[in-house]
Amino acid sequence: xxxxxxxxxxxxxxxxxxxxxxxxxxxxxxxxxxxxxxxxxxxxxxxxxxxxxxxxxxxxxxxxxxxxxxxxxxxxxxxxxxxxxxxxxxxxxxxxxxxxxxxxxxxxxxxxxxxxxxxxxxxxxxxxxxxxxxxxxxxxxxxxxxxxxxxxxxxxxxxxxxxxxxxxxxxxxxxxxxxxxxxxxxxxxxxxxxxxxxxxxxxxxxxxxxxxxxxxxxxxxxxxxxxxxxxxxxxxxxxxxxxxxxxxxxxxxxxxxxxxxxxxxxxxxxxxxxxxxxxxxxxxxxxxxxxxxxxxxxxxxxxxxxxxxxxxxxxx
Amino acid sequence: xxxxxxxxxxxxxxxxxxxxxxxxxxxxxxxxxxxxxxxxxxxxxxxxxxxxxxxxxxxxxxxxxxxxxxxxxxxxxxxxxxxxxxxxxxxxxxxxxxxxxxxxxxxxxxxxxxxxxxxxxxxxxxxxxxxxxxxxxxxxxxxxxxxxxxxxxxxxxxxxxxxxxxxxxxxxxxxxxxxxxxxxxxxxxxxxxxxxxxxxxxxxxxxxxxxxxxxxxxxxxxxxxxxxxxxxxxxxxxxxxxxxx
Ligand code: HEM
Ligand code: SF4
Numbered sequence: 001x002x003x004x005x006x007x008x009x010x011x012x013x014x015x016x017x018x019x020x021x022x023x024x025x026x027x028x029x030x031x032x033x034x035x036x037x038x039x040x041x042x043x044x045x046x047x048x049x050x051x052x053x054x055x056x057x058x059x060x061x062x063x064x065x066x067x068x069x070x071x072x073x074x075x076x077x078x079x080x081x082x083x084x085x086x087x088x089x090x091x092x093x094x095x096x097x098x099x100x101x102x103x104x105x106x107x108x109x110x111x112x113x114x115x116x117x118x119x120x121x122x123x124x125x126x127x128x129x130x131x132x133x134x135x136x137x138x139x140x141x142x143x144x145x146x147x148x149x150x151x152x153x154x155x156x157x158x159x160x161x162x163x164x165x166x167x168x169x170x171x172x173x174x175x176x177x178x179x180x181x182x183x184x185x186x187x188x189x190x191x192x193x194x195x196x197x198x199x200x201x202x203x204x205x206x207x208x209x210x211x212x213x214x215x216x217x218x219x220x221x222x223x224x225x226x227x228x229x230x231x232x233x234x235x236x237x238x239x240x241x242x243x244x245x246x247x248x249x250x251x252x253x254x255x256x257x258x259x260x261x262x263x264x265x266x267x268x269x270x271x272x273x274x275x276x277x278x279x280x281x282x283x284x285x286x287x288x289x290x291x292x293x294x295x296x297x298x299x300x301x302x303x304x305x306x307x308x309x310x311x312x313x314x315x316x
Numbered sequence: 317x318x319x320x321x322x323x324x325x326x327x328x329x330x331x332x333x334x335x336x337x338x339x340x341x342x343x344x345x346x347x348x349x350x351x352x353x354x355x356x357x358x359x360x361x362x363x364x365x366x367x368x369x370x371x372x373x374x375x376x377x378x379x380x381x382x383x384x385x386x387x388x389x390x391x392x393x394x395x396x397x398x399x400x401x402x403x404x405x406x407x408x409x410x411x412x413x414x415x416x417x418x419x420x421x422x423x424x425x426x427x428x429x430x431x432x433x434x435x436x437x438x439x440x441x442x443x444x445x446x447x448x449x450x451x452x453x454x455x456x457x458x459x460x461x462x463x464x465x466x467x468x469x470x471x472x473x474x475x476x477x478x479x480x481x482x483x484x485x486x487x488x489x490x491x492x493x494x495x496x497x498x499x500x501x502x503x504x505x506x507x508x509x510x511x512x513x514x515x516x517x518x519x520x521x522x523x524x525x526x527x528x529x530x531x532x533x534x535x536x537x538x539x540x541x542x543x544x545x546x547x548x549x550x551x552x553x554x555x556x557x558x559x560x561x
Pocket of ligand 1: 128151355358359361362363365366367383384385386387388389390391392394395454457458460461462464465466482485486489490492493
């Protein structure tokens with residue numbers, strides 16, 4: 001039988017052992033957990049914006065793999081379709097027409113938006129439901145829809161405005177970094193579908209190294225500010241970008257310049273919780289203490305007598 | 317000082333073996349208990365989302381999804397129900413000169429030493445602070461609550477506004493729970509108070525001891541049922557029990 005160069009191997013038929021699972025959690029929303037026994041190699045997806053041709057194969061692959069069907073939308077005069085992320089659309093190509101003030105050239109910036117898989121995830125910090133958001137030691141931040149209560153706190157917690165709450169099942173959705181594919185040793189569907197290899201996937205160390213070569217190449221072509229987007233404010237991310245203009249990420253459809261978990265969210269989920277519980281417990285403690293020290297305030301028979309005299313007086 | 321700032325038209329003294337004073341109509345009591353039930357349910361369902369250690373409380377509402385879904389609706393009922401109480405009670409809760417004196421002698425209040433306190437109208441300064449505090453907090457809670465009610469109103473606020481709304485909502489919730497603890501403890505501490513909200517009346521002695529100006533205003537304003545005109549004088553035995561407790 002002739003085999004061709006491009007022929008793919010047949011799919012595996014024997015049982016595939018999962019590579020990681022619940023034992024590898026490093027964070028679990030609204031829970032304290034034991035640190036895992038082992039540390040998985042941190043993985044990352046690298047999105048090279050300079051290589052993207054905007055074909056949206058990744059968007060289609062994402063819908064396909066996750067078995068989502070977004071309703072047919074409306075053309076609102078942009079290539080960014082649908083116009084926003086949604087409970088069905090975990091990833092979205094955002095198109096920006098940018099005129100470079102230095103060269104006066106029109107640059108078509110196409111950024112693949114979606115969950116960044118922060119090392120310090122704001123969604124997980126904000127989530128009130130135990131186990132609805134989990135983080136694995138390989139860097140994946142994943143939602144467990146069974147446990148989600150649909151409050152939307154993750155939306156407030158996220159510095160990238162990623163999670164979307166379904167209006168039908170009231171649960172939060174976002175990119176899973178194809179955790180289900182990764183669990184059996186495969187890469188994300190989007191990376192697999194990308195015809196230009198603008199999306200690549202591997203260990204975070206490899207991806208950072210690979211990015212270096214890309215940045216060098218871009219710099220040699222005149223993109224002085226080309227660089228890697230791996231923002232330290234959220235502890236770094238497990239989805240990274242190579243940007244032609246890394247000094248101004250905001251031109252890429254408002255990619256945040258220095259994303260951090262909002263101080264308001266930190267206060268709300270940190271000091272405010274302790275202060276709140278302490279205040280309520282303090283109030284109860286005061287009541288109990290007062291009860292024992294001062295005791296009840298009772299009306300005396302004399303008071304009743306006074307009242308009687310008062311009420312009888314005006315009649316007499 | 318106009319009489320309507322001292323007493324409610326429905327307040328009435330009943331003269332008899334034991335004097336009793338009508339303090340709350342049946343409608344006011346129902347209104348109060350509906351509000352109270354809402355507040356307690358809101359506190360429980362809200363606390364389930366407030367802290368992981370309290371998440372188990374969501375089981376009382378049939379799980380997290382139900383808790384999340386029902387909490388804001390109870391909030392809406394609370395808002396209107398409290399609105400009813402507000403309309404009933406606001407006038408008699410206006411601040412008076414004697415309230416400042418009372419506050420300055422709060423220590424005497426706490427150690428049950430009342431001889432040195434001014435005579436008070438229907439409410440003392442503590443009750444007024446609870447009233448106005450709850451009013452303000454419920455206003456904050458409904459506004460911030462709507463802002464974070466994502467099921468229906470997620471489009472109307474930005475993410476940044478939601479963050480402020482969330483922290484304000486939880487701060488206001490904690491504060492109103494603290495105010496509520498004070499409110500309930502005061503009713504337990506000052507014997508004879510519960511009957512006002514359960515049977516609707518207090519004993520003359522209770523009114524004399526705690527709200528003498530109110531009692532005097534009722535008597536001098538002829539809000540007195542001496543058994544001659546009014547159809548149903550209060551039963552003699554019951555109020556005595558309330559006072560003895
Ligand atoms: C007045 C109308 C109110 C509305 C419309 C409202 C609405 C909300 C909403 C939408 C949430 C987010 C979770 C969810 O979607 O269910 C929430 C959370 C919460 N609510 Fe309310 N609420 C109201 C009143 C109250 C009151 C009176 C209390 C306290 C007695 C309270 C305590 C809380 C707490 C503790 C949380 C959790 C906050 C956190 O996670 O930090 N709420 N409320
Ligand atoms: S919507 Fe779900 S995942 Fe998001 S914070 Fe609430 S419970 Fe957690």
